[in-house]
Amino acid sequence: MESSQKNMVVQLRGIVKNFGKLEAVKKIDLDVEQGSLVTLLGPSGCGKTTILRMIAGLEHPTAGDIYIKGRLVNDIPIHRRNLGMIFQNYALFPHKSIFDNVAFGLKYRNVSKTDIKEKVRKALEMVRLPDVGDRYPSQLSGGQQQRIALARAIVIEPDVLLMDEPLSALDENLREDMRREIDNLQQMLGVTTIFVTHDQREALSMSDKIVVLNDGVLQQEGPPEDVYNIPTNRFVADFLGSSNFYPGRVMAKENGLYRIRLETGHEFLSNHPFNWNQGDKIELVIRAQKFYVYAENNAPDETLGNSFKGVIKDRSYMGGEVSYFIDLEGGLSIHVISIVNIRALKIGDRVAVDVSPRHCGLLPGQHSIAAS
Amino acid sequence: MKKQNWQPWALLSPSLSAILLLLVIPVLFIIVYSFWLRAPTGAVIPAFQLGNYARFFEDLFYPSILFRTIRVSLICVFLCLIMGYIPAYFFHRSTSRFRQALILLVLLPFWISFIIRTMSWINILGTTGFLNHLLLKIGIISQPLSLLYNEAAVLMGLIQFLLPFMILNIFVSLEGIDKNLLEAARSMGCNEWQAFREVTLPLSLPGVSAGCLLVFVLTAGTYLPPMILGGPGNEMIANLIFNRVIGTLDWPFGSAISVILLLLLGTIVWTYNRYLGISQIFKAFKGN
Ligand SMILES: Nc1ncnc2c1ncn2[C@@H]1O[C@H](COP(=O)(O)OP(=O)(O)OP(=O)(O)O)[C@@H](O)[C@H]1O
Ligand SMILES: [Mg+2]
Numbered sequence: 177m178e179s180s181q182k183n184m185v186v187q188l189r190g191i192v193k194n195f196g197k198l199e200a201v202k203k204i205d206l207d208v209e210q211g212s213l214v215t216l217l218g219p220s221g222c223g224k225t226t227i228l229r230m231i232a233g234l235e236h237p238t239a240g241d242i243y244i245k246g247r248l249v250n251d252i253p254i255h256r257r258n259l260g261m262i263f264q265n266y267a268l269f270p271h272k273s274i275f276d277n278v279a280f281g282l283k284y285r286n287v288s289k290t291d292i293k294e295k296v297r298k299a300l301e302m303v304r305l306p307d308v309g310d311r312y313p314s315q316l317s318g319g320q321q322q323r324i325a326l327a328r329a330i331v332i333e334p335d336v337l338l339m340d341e342p343l344s345a346l347d348e349n350l351r352e353d354m355r356r357e358i359d360n361l362q363q364m365l366g367v368t369t370i371f372v373t374h375d376q377r378e379a380l381s382m383s384d385k386i387v388v389l390n391d392g393v394l395q396q397e398g399p400p401e402d403v404y405n406i407p408t409n410r411f412v413a414d415f416l417g418s419s420n421f422y423p424g425r426v427m428a429k430e431n432g433l434y435r436i437r438l439e440t441g442h443e444f445l446s447n448h449p450f451n452w453n454q455g456d457k458i459e460l461v462i463r464a465q466k467f468y469v470y471a472e473n474n475a476p477d478e479t480l481g482n483s484f485k486g487v488i489k490d491r492s493y494m495g496g497e498v499s500y501f502i503d504l505e506g507g508l509s510i511h512v513i514s515i516v517n518i519r520a521l522k523i524g525d526r527v528a529v530d531v532s533p534r535h536c537g538l539l540p541g542q543h544s545i546a547a548s
Numbered sequence: 549m550k551k552q553n554w555q556p557w558a559l560l561s562p563s564l565s566a567i568l569l570l571l572v573i574p575v576l577f578i579i580v581y582s583f584w585l586r587a588p589t590g591a592v593i594p595a596f597q598l599g600n601y602a603r604f605f606e607d608l609f610y611p612s613i614l615f616r617t618i619r620v621s622l623i624c625v626f627l628c629l630i631m632g633y634i635p636a637y638f639f640h641r642s643t644s645r646f647r648q649a650l651i652l653l654v655l656l657p658f659w660i661s662f663i664i665r666t667m668s669w670i671n672i673l674g675t676t677g678f679l680n681h682l683l684l685k686i687g688i689i690s691q692p693l694s695l696l697y698n699e700a701a702v703l704m705g706l707i708q709f710l711l712p713f714m715i716l717n718i719f720v721s722l723e724g725i726d727k728n729l730l731e732a733a734r735s736m737g738c739n740e741w742q743a744f745r746e747v748t749l750p751l752s753l754p755g756v757s758a759g760c761l762l763v764f765v766l767t768a769g770t771y772l773p774p775m776i777l778g779g780p781g782n783e784m785i786a787n788l789i790f791n792r793v794i795g796t797l798d799w800p801f802g803s804a805i806s807v808i809l810l811l812l813l814g815t816i817v818w819t820y821n822r823y824l825g826i827s828q829i830f831k832a833f834k835g836n
Contacts, residue, residue: 234731254734261735267728271750280746284737332736 183210184246185336185368186231191240193226193392200226202392203240208336208385211366213359215379218389219415224372227389228338231370233257245335255284260329260367262339266321268313274300274324275309281332299327302361319350326358330365337362337369343378355382376416380404388412406449407461410539418464420510423541426456433481433533436460440508445481446536457541464513466535469500471521475528483530486510488523502527575810581803592799600804610788614808617785620699621767624706628763629756631707632714636755637748639715640722651719654712666705666776673701673777697779705773710766714759721755722748754824761820765813785809 186208193201201223208214216224229235231242233254242249249257268277278296287295300306303323305316313321322342329337342358343351359382362369373379379386380400388395388403388411396403396412407413410421424438433445434452444460452458470476472485486504498520500512512529521527557564582600585593604610639651657665672678673695680692695701725748733743771786778784783791785805793802820826 232731232735234734253739254731255737255739257735259735261732263728263732265726265728267726267732269729269733269747280733281736284742328736338735 184208185210185244186370187243188227188231189241189243191227191230191242192238193223193230193235194238200392201230201237204389204392204394206387206394206397208368208370211368212384213362213369213371213382214385214387215371215373215383216387216389217373217376217379217415218395219374222389223392224374224389225340228340228370228372231336232259232261232338258332258335260332260334260337262322262325262329262337262342264341264345266313266318266325266345268321268324268328270313272312273309274305274311274313274316277313277324278309278328278331280328285332295331296327299331300324302330303327303357318346319354322346322354323357326361330361330367334367337367339369340372341374342371343373344375358382380416388415390415405537407537407539410459410461413461413463413537413539418511418513420460420462420464421539422460422462422508424458424460425541426452426454426458426538428454434538436536436538438508440506442484442504442506442508444531444536445533446538447533448536448538450538452538459539459541461537461539462510462531462535464499464511466531467510467512467514468530469502469512469514469521470528470530472526472528475530480530480532482533482536483528484508485526485528488521488525488527491520491523493520500527502529504529578803578806581799582807584800584803586798586800590797600801601808603801604804604808610805613783613788614785614812616782617768617809618812620702620706620784621764624703624710624767625760625763627703627707628710628714629760632711632759633718633752633756636715636718636722639719654715657708657712662709663772663776665708666772669701669705669708669777670696673704696777697782699778699782701777702774702782705777706767706770709770709773710763713762713766717759717762718752718755721752721758724755725751757820757824761817765817768813769809 184207186206188204188206191201191204191206192199204227206214206227216227218224226235230237231244233249233252237250244257268274269280272280275296278299279292282292282295296309297306300309303326305320305323305327308316308320308324313324316324322345325342339358343354346354355378358371362382371379371382383400385397386400386403387397390411395415396408403412404416407416407419413419413421422438422440422442424436424444427435427437427443429435429452433447436444436446436458438444438460446460468480475483484504486502488500489503489509490501492499493516496515497513498516500514500521502510502512504510510529581592583596583598585595585597585599587593635654639647642650644650670677674680675692675694675696677695679695680689683689684692729747729751730743733747734740738746768784769786771784771790774782774784774787775790786809789802789805789809792798792805817826
């Protein structure tokens with residue numbers, strides 16, 4: 177391997193996996209840096225689990241190579257890959273005590289009895305369950321069981337920790353605690369981790385790198401902020417948060433801002449970081465959360481750059497937030513998700529909306545614009 | 549409140565009366581009979597005395613048949629366990645599209661009458677049977693072997709009857725094991741055999757023990773295979789009962805032996821239920 181990739185713990189090169197006629201994973205390349213937490217994010221059936229299982233050695237890739245710590249592992253069976261695995265349903269051994277569960281991997285690594293005791297004690301302390309060694313898995317709650325599963329996986333000091341939706345069996349409140357616990361532990365131990373989820377909030381909050389997948393194809397990878405703020409295709413823009421998409425054209429570049437004209441004639445300013453040329457067909461992407469909405473008589477004089485007037489056509493109240501569907505003058509519909517400050521606006525209210533050029537993303541457009 | 553209390557009983561009443569009529573009352577009759585007297589003329593006289601039981605334990609003749617029954621049952625359990633676990637594990641691991649069909653094949657023998665299945669061994673093992681015929685033909689032997697009317701033949705007949713019960717019980721408990729447990733064990737450093745020993749084997753034990761209990765109880769109460777395939781020294785306790793009741797019309801003594809067998813099996817089932825739970829057995833018949 178090239179020396180520049182020395183600090184890569186897991187590398188996938190051209191990984192393909194077919195199940196009969198179904199192409200579950202299509203030519204994926206992936207690098208996972210030492211000590212980082214990488215999430216595989218995507219909708220159900222996009223191939224996340226399959227990729228994880230191939231790294232684990234539970235599935236064989238149809239084509240492509242897998243390297244762990246620079247070693248080609250295609251033909252190395254799972255039990256010699258030095259992995260930690262965490263399952264959605266915890267997968268603790270029901271017939272073994274918590275101590276024996278955590279000690280399990282050490283037993284197969286020629287660790288002496290006294291060292292096993294010490295390591296298990298430390299691992300249980302790390303997950304803040306120091307006194308449960310004598311109990312059995314069925315005597316613990318779901319959250320506790322998942323913490324034991326975590327202890328069991330890290331106690332063997334794996335080269336890479338693989339987690340397949342480890343939080344999805346937990347209820348909402350517990351999930352948040354557990355998410356932070358995994359995050360802290362991962363950083364403290366510096367264990368390289370691959371985390372599978374279809375929950376974008378989870379992915380955005382814990383990852384060093386997010387890998388967005390759809391239909392077995394890698395859509396985009398990068399730090400959470402980049403992937404969220406600068407999606408490079410429509411799937412990513414839509415999957416991470418609800419977005420508005422409008423076909424249009426680049427009219428000009430003025431003071432570092434692109435002037436965009438939509439098919440409806442509305443003009444927006446965007447300071448998208450990529451290079452666009454005048455006349456390029458584009459798709460304007462604006463996240464629903466990025467609009468500001470004011471009652472018309474209440475709108476501030478200062479505009480962020482893209483201010484329009486409209487009428488609320490529909491809304492749904494979601495506690496902390498309200499989702500509005502607003503028709504702008506000139507026939508443009510937008511979806512806005514807004515934080516409720518005092519009182520939500522009502523259907524039929526006249527409103528002003530405003531959005532910063534920073535939040536007007538651009539994607540290459542495939543649509544055709546009527547000649548103008 | 550009151551109404552709710554008797555409603556389940558009302559719903560259960562048809563099956564309860566069937567059990568009462570067909571099981572409880574006959575058993576009560578047997579128990580009562582076992583205390584009666586049999587006059588030398590053959591007449592049966594109502595009484596309350598323990599003579600029939602005393603007669604059973606008078607010398608070693610009858611207890612030795614009881615002991616043989618237990619021994620044959622244990623051997624049968626052991627052989628069924630070995631011969632049952634392997635196919636059950638094979639079905640469990642199989643990814644073949646014929647898997648369902650293979651499992652159905654296990655039940656195929658039940659479609660043929662038990663007596664016919666048992667009798668057919670005579671055509672296979674008898675002195676003029678298929679096996680001797682074949683061995684004579686290819687010249688391995690010059691005299692027909694006597695393969696029938698011994699304990700091995702009895703065991704053969706028992707196993708071909710009982711093996712499906714064992715296979716199904718073990719198969720169901722194997723199917724109930726979470727596949728992630730095996731993968732977890734593998735990921736922590738177990739090879740396939742070690743993972744089997746650490747996870748699959750211990751977690752299949754409930755099915756194993758349920759299968760063993762079923763096979764034991766069914767063997768201990770069976771009389772057809774020893775009668776058809778066994779010799780004079782191979783009779784089991786049920787044959788004894790059969791002979792006393794049908795052969796010599798000695799109902800009181802036959803009943804006493806039945807009660808002794810019932811007590812033995814009852815104790816075993818009770819102990820099993822106490823420590824392992826009887827419900828495991830029913831899982832095998834519910835399917836998955
Ligand atoms: N063993 C298998 N045999 C056949 N098809 C499979 C197998 N495993 C997965 N697939 C198919 O491959 C595709 C990807 O499956 P995978 O389990 O990787 O999805 P996923 O992204 O993990 O989805 P989810 O979020 O629902 O867990 C799916 O269409 C699935 O039906
Ligand atoms: Mg999955």
